[in-house]
Amino acid sequence: MSEITKIVITGGPCAGKTTAMSWLQNAFTEKGYAVLFVPETATELIGGGVAPWTCGTNADYQKCQVRLQMEKERIFWQAAGTMLQQKILIICDRGVMDNKAYMTEQEFSEILGGMGLTEVEVRDNYDAVFHLVTAAKGAEQFYTTANNAARTETPQQAAAMDDKLIAAWTGHPHLRIIDNATDFEDKMKRLLKEVASFLGEPEPLEIERKYLVEYPDLAWLESQPSCRRVEIIQTYLKSDNGDEVRVRQRGIDGSYVYYRTVKRRITGLKRVEVERRLSKEEYLTALMDADTGRRQIRKTRYCLTWKNQYFEIDIYPFWQDKAIVELELSDEDAKITFPEQLKVIKEVTEDDAYKNASLALIRE
Numbered sequence: 001m002s003e004i005t006k007i008v009i010t011g012g013p014c015a016g017k018t019t020a021m022s023w024l025q026n027a028f029t030e031k032g033y034a035v036l037f038v039p040e041t042a043t044e045l046i047g048g049g050v051a052p053w054t055c056g057t058n059a060d061y062q063k064c065q066v067r068l069q070m071e072k073e074r075i076f077w078q079a080a081g082t083m084l085q086q087k088i089l090i091i092c093d094r095g096v097m098d099n100k101a102y103m104t105e106q107e108f109s110e111i112l113g114g115m116g117l118t119e120v121e122v123r124d125n126y127d128a129v130f131h132l133v134t135a136a137k138g139a140e141q142f143y144t145t146a147n148n149a150a151r152t153e154t155p156q157q158a159a160a161m162d163d164k165l166i167a168a169w170t171g172h173p174h175l176r177i178i179d180n181a182t183d184f185e186d187k188m189k190r191l192l193k194e195v196a197s198f199l200g201e202p203e204p205l206e207i208e209r210k211y212l213v214e215y216p217d218l219a220w221l222e223s224q225p226s227c228r229r230v231e232i233i234q235t236y237l238k239s240d241n242g243d244e245v246r247v248r249q250r251g252i253d254g255s256y257v258y259y260r261t262v263k264r265r266i267t268g269l270k271r272v273e274v275e276r277r278l279s280k281e282e283y284l285t286a287l288m289d290a291d292t293g294r295r296q297i298r299k300t301r302y303c304l305t306w307k308n309q310y311f312e313i314d315i316y317p318f319w320q321d322k323a324i325v326e327l328e329l330s331d332e333d334a335k336i337t338f339p340e341q342l343k344v345i346k347e348v349t350e351d352d353a354y355k356n357a358s359l360a361l362i363r364e
Contacts, residue, residue, distance in 0.1 A: 004080045004088045005199060006073070008095035008126045009191075010169065011178075012134025012162025013153045014143050016187060017093060020132060023188045024091060024195065031201055034085040038076050040093040041069045052102075059107045062099050066111055069096050089199070095129070096122050097172075101164035118255035120171075120230075127277075128174035128198045130191060133308065134162040138180035163226070170310075171228030171303045173250065173259075174198060176330075179308040194330055200274070207332055211325045212354060214343040216302075216313060221341075226305035232314075234297040236360055237289045244357055247278065247286045258283035294360035306339050313342070316359070324354060 009017055009024070017040075025035050045051065045065055055061040073092060080088045097119075100108045112122060135143040136158035143155045153161060169175050176194045178187055221227050231252050237245040244263040249256050258278040266272060278286065290296075302313040314324045322345065327336060338344060348354040 002086060002088050005127050006090040008092045008129045010094050010098055010165055011132030012165060013158040014135045015132035017132060020191055023192060027192050028089055033087045033089045034083055036076055036090045038072050038092040041065050062103050063111050066096055066099050095126055097168045098165060100168040120251040120255040123172050124257045129169050129172050130194060131166055131177045133179045134158045137162055166305050167226040170226045170305045171230060175310055177308045207329045209327050210349045212345040212348045213323050213325050215321050215323055217341055221302045228303045230301050232299050232301055234356060235287055236291045236294045236357060238291050247283055293362055295362055297356050297360050307337050
């Protein structure tokens with residue numbers, strides 16, 4: 001049976017997406033993937049004369065773009081299901097959440113509501129999201145509009161749009177941001193490394209740092225444009241070989257997605273992690289195999305994008321004075337810059353007492 005993975009390559013104007021597609025095709029075709037590309041919908045529509053300035057309103061245009069984007073993705077997924085290759089990678093040149101950056105919250109909510117969808121369903125329908133930062137932020141000398149007729153933004157507008165796009169995708173469980181800290185070639189190599197790591201090539205390593213922090217200012221978090229709140233219920237399952245196996249319900253306001261995750265530790269920082277999406281029925285069936293020696297973990301997670309880093313801040317109902325912050329890294333030595341509003345007590349990456357599996361233990 002084919003393994004189909006759908007990812008998004010997004011980013012601000014003049015971020016390198018077109019070049020990235022070529023690099024991704026070459027790299028993952030060599031690794032045995034059938035690589036399929038869902039082309040950027042906005043470029044297609046605007047090139048064909050359907051644009052925000054030709055439709056009745058911007059909302060009218062965005063509604064067309066959202067519907068076409070989703071239909072294209074549906075067709076690509078359907079086609080992938082007929083293919084004989086074992087590993088299929090669908091790469092979306094932007095995803096539905098990109099549209100949110102070009103309209104108001106109310107307009108986006110009304111469009112999704114009219115289609116019977118929620119933001120959680122749409123955002124988390126992709127397996128991973130990789131955001132390439134615009135050249136207008138950190139590589140200004142390379143910013144240009146000459147290579148895309150649909151691109152009209154000034155560098156200042158491009159930087160602002162980049163921030164809006166990051167905010168739109170914040171909350172996704174696998175969001176990675178590729179900045180301009182290196183030259184362009186190394187930027188592409190970092191993207192390949194991030195995608196390969198997510199896909200498990202050669203194996204699905206997760207490099208994670210974890211910190212104990214003082215209880216954060218929730219009002220400050222909720223005021224940040226690049227912060228989203230999600231509710232998580234995590235249940236540990238029985239395991240015969242020492243692996244950590246869990247299922248997770250993740251979402252908000254009655255809209256949820258479900259995952260099954262298997263983790264095996266290699267070192268204090270590195271773990272092999274294999275995750276797959278579940279249907280609600282599969283999730284409910286898996287709960288029948290719950291480890292009765294552990295309670296369910298319920299937590300509120302604030303996903304915060306800060307200086308191109310993705311913080312996951314977990315608030316537990318049994319702690320009123322502290323919380324846990326996690327960051328997934330592509331490099332064990334990556335420098336972490338905390339917002340001054342997050343007061344770090346200590347790093348607890350290798351302290352088993354602060355693992356969710358330990359917090360879930362029922363002690364006599």
